[in-house]
Amino acid sequence: MMHRFEGTASYVATDDLTIAVNAAVALERPLLVKGEPGTGKTELAKQVSEGLGLRMIEWNVKSTTKAQQGLYEYDAVSRLRDSQLGEERVHDVKNYIKKGKLWEAFEADEKVVLLIDEIDKADIEFPNDLLQELDKMEFHVYETGETVKARQRPIIIITSNNEKELPDAFLRRCFFHYIRFPDAETMRAIVEVHHPGIKDSLLTTALTRFYEIRDTAGLKKKPSTSEVLDWLKLLLAEDLDAEDLKRDGANALPKLHGALLKNEQDVHLFERLAFMARSQR
Known part of the structure; x- marks a missing residue:
């Protein structure tokens, strides 16, 4: 067979x-x-x-x-x-x-x-x-x-x-x-399987933020699919919405970033980016 x-x-x-x-x-x-x-x-x-x-x-x-x-x-x-x-x-x-x-x-x-x-x-x-x-x-x-x-x-x-x-x-x-890293469309489908019914606005904002983090130059460890799923699980558990994830220059680190960034170098990188964004205001 x-x-x-x-x-x-x-x-x-x-x-x-x-x-x-x-x-x-x-x-x-x-x-x-x-x-x-x-x-x-x-x-x-x-x-x-x-x-x-x-x-x-x-x-x-x-x-x-x-x-x-x-x-x-x-x-x-x-x-x-x-x-x-x-x-x-x-x-x-x-x-x-x-x-x-x-x-x-x-x-x-x-x-x-x-x-x-x-x-x-x-x-x-x-x-x-x-x-x-x-x-x-x-x-x-x-x-x-x-x-x-x-x-x-x-x-x-x-x-x-x-x-x-x-x-x-x-x-x-x-x-x-x-296996190439999933593009945004494939990632949406993956998230839907694990978190069915997730609000579109939250998902769109979270994935935009996630891919921005992955594309940041100098990142030592890029967050993976399993980590974005963990992050979304936490966001849902904390009942956060798209507004809570809005990026502002004062804080380049995303909410609950410990699910995405797994070493101190990467956390420091985002802290430096936030500092540079503030000093350019």
């Missing part, structure tokens, strides 16, 4: 994004999704899983993660300890093998969505070490002599925050999509 992703009620997927997902599924290649933090890369995998009615397996990559952990880990220390204690279980090496997320996805009877999240956090060798397994959809377990083959080829979604370059050999095996 051909799986086709059309987006879901709780996720605004642009046309180019749905095309990318369906192309990766048709080609049976991993979908590599890049984009700045907060543009919905991780959420995409969850929505593909929901939209296609498939179970999702999530592998969160950290700086210490090794590719082998995705396959399996062999606990030789526990086996040695058990042998010293004369434990019966020591005779079966399988008792000391912990299955990884790839193994879990491969042995599933049904098709699953496998998310390999933030692959660029790991060592540069990490993607290269997975090439063979993702290509052949199988791997060998040396301790038991068995070969684990995928019963159903999983839909693999790999996210990257673009923190480091990924190897060419790895990129060649992926279908690539860059």
Whole structure:
């Protein structure tokens, strides 16, 4: 059965994004999704899983993660300890093998969505070490002599925050999509999903303010989609309206700016802009 992703009620997927997902599924290649933090890369995998009615397996990559952990880990220390204690279980090496997320996805009877999240956090060798397994959809377990083959080829979604370059050999095996930061129209649609019925005047003023902040030269960390949603949630909770968000030179910082600006350099930047605006009066 051909799986086709059309987006879901709780996720605004642009046309180019749905095309990318369906192309990766048709080609049976991993979908590599890049984009700045907060543009919905991780959420995409969850929505593909929901939209296609498939179970999702999530592998969160950290700086210490090794590719082998995705396959399996062999606990030789526990086996040695058990042998010293004369434990019966020591005779079966399988008792000391912990299955990884790839193994879990491969042995599933049904098709699953496998998310390999933030692959660029790991060592540069990490993607290269997975090439063979993702290509052949199988791997060998040396301790038991068995070969684990995928019963159903999983839909693999790999996210990257673009923190480091990924190897060419790895990129060649992926279908690539860059999630651009949403334009104002797409952002309105995203907000409507999360805050249905929000007053148009408040939304227009808030988004104008938000994009002004994002476009400010010298900003260290641009606020993301998830942060504008948090900010709007606070504005609604405080029952603020468009008038409360009106910009005046005396205060360049938006109301409840802690939801948008996440470091002191950026707060100081806006304070300096406010000071310059006052001194020019």
